[in-house]
Amino acid sequence: MRQVPGISVEGLDEGTAPPHLDPRPPPPLHAAVYDWHEDDDDDDYMYERGGKRRRQRLLEVGGAGSGDVTDSSSVSDDVSVGVGGGRGERRSSGRRKRPSSSARERNLRRLESNERERMRMHSLNDAFQALREVIPHVKRERKLSKIETLTLAKNYIMALTNVVCEMRGEDKPYQLFPEKSPVFIKKSRCFEIRHGTSRPLFAPLCRCVTRITTTAITIQCSDALCWC
DNA sequence: TAGGCCATCTGGTCCT
DNA sequence: AGGACCAGATGGCCTA
Numbered sequence: 001m002r003q004v005p006g007i008s009v010e011g012l013d014e015g016t017a018p019p020h021l022d023p024r025p026p027p028p029l030h031a032a033v034y035d036w037h038e039d040d041d042d043d044d045y046m047y048e049r050g051g052k053r054r055r056q057r058l059l060e061v062g063g064a065g066s067g068d069v070t071d072s073s074s075v076s077d078d079v080s081v082g083v084g085g086g087r088g089e090r091r092s093s094g095r096r097k098r099p100s101s102s103a104r105e106r107n108l109r110r111l112e113s114n115e116r117e118r119m120r121m122h123s124l125n126d127a128f129q130a131l132r133e134v135i136p137h138v139k140r141e142r143k144l145s146k147i148e149t150l151t152l153a154k155n156y157i158m159a160l161t162n163v164v165c166e167m168r169g170e171d172k173p174y175q176l177f178p179e180k181s182p183v184f185i186k187k188s189r190c191f192e193i194r195h196g197t198s199r200p201l202f203a204p205l206c207r208c209v210t211r212i213t214t215t216a217i218t219i220q221c222s223d224a225l226c227w228c
Numbered sequence: 229t230a231g232g233c234c235a236t237c238t239g240g241t242c243c244t
Numbered sequence: 245a246g247g248a249c250c251a252g253a254t255g256g257c258c259t260a
Contacts, residue, residue: 113239113247114237114238116248117248117249118235120249121235121236125234125235145232145234146233146234231258232258232259232260233257233258234257235256236253237252237253237254238251238253239251240249240250240251241248243247243248243249244245244246244247244248
């Protein structure tokens with residue numbers, strides 16, 4: 001049984017996530033994965049974008065360190081493919097004018113920025129994982145998505161706050177589980193939260209069958225909506 | 229096979 | 245000025 005401060009939770013297994021869900025980061029990428037080129041006149045630079053797995057494949061196939069990885073499906077020469085841009089701005093060309101610093105300098109700064117961003121996202125994912133581990137939800141045959149994690153955490157906090165307030169004889173501050181919710185959990189889920197209350201409590205927490213007693217909050221779901 | 233979810237890259241903007 | 249933050253773009257993996 002997993003212990004949560006003040007609350008014990010049943011129905012959570014300690015199984016690990018499937019291999020494909022392993023949150024650990026892959027080894028850092030390096031400059032060879034970029035298909036960026038300097039023209040002879042040293043005025044322009046180009047680079048290729050894409051997902052990590054593709055670049056990892058390119059690393060394996062194209063040879064690390066070559067700095068000249070190519071692919072038949074590569075878009076590095078296809079100027080119709082956008083190259084990012086933030087805050088709603090769209091770029092129509094994959095070829096951009098380089099600023100005053102050299103392409104190599106700029107590429108180095110970009111790599112450093114990428115590394116920092118990766119680390120930032122990894123720490124964010126670590127926080128998500130830590131949150132998943134303290135949220136009571138059903139059997140972990142499937143890892144909670146980020147949106148599910150946030151929604152469940154919010155609802156969990158609200159439900160517990162209501163329980164505490166009710167135990168104190170105060171009004172419950174939160175109206176839980178409105179009719180419409182943007183998040184659904186697709187599989188049937190059932191779990192039980194045990195806590196140390198001294199008197200029975202009953203609360204309609206959602207469309208699920210929910211019962212709060214002196215020792216437990218029991219929630220059973222037979223359909224798609226649960227804690228969302 | 230389409231859609232969901234995710235990791236990563238990227239450049240703009242904000243903050244210290 | 246440099247790093248953090250943000251959101252769009254992209255591509256890979258998985259599941260229904």
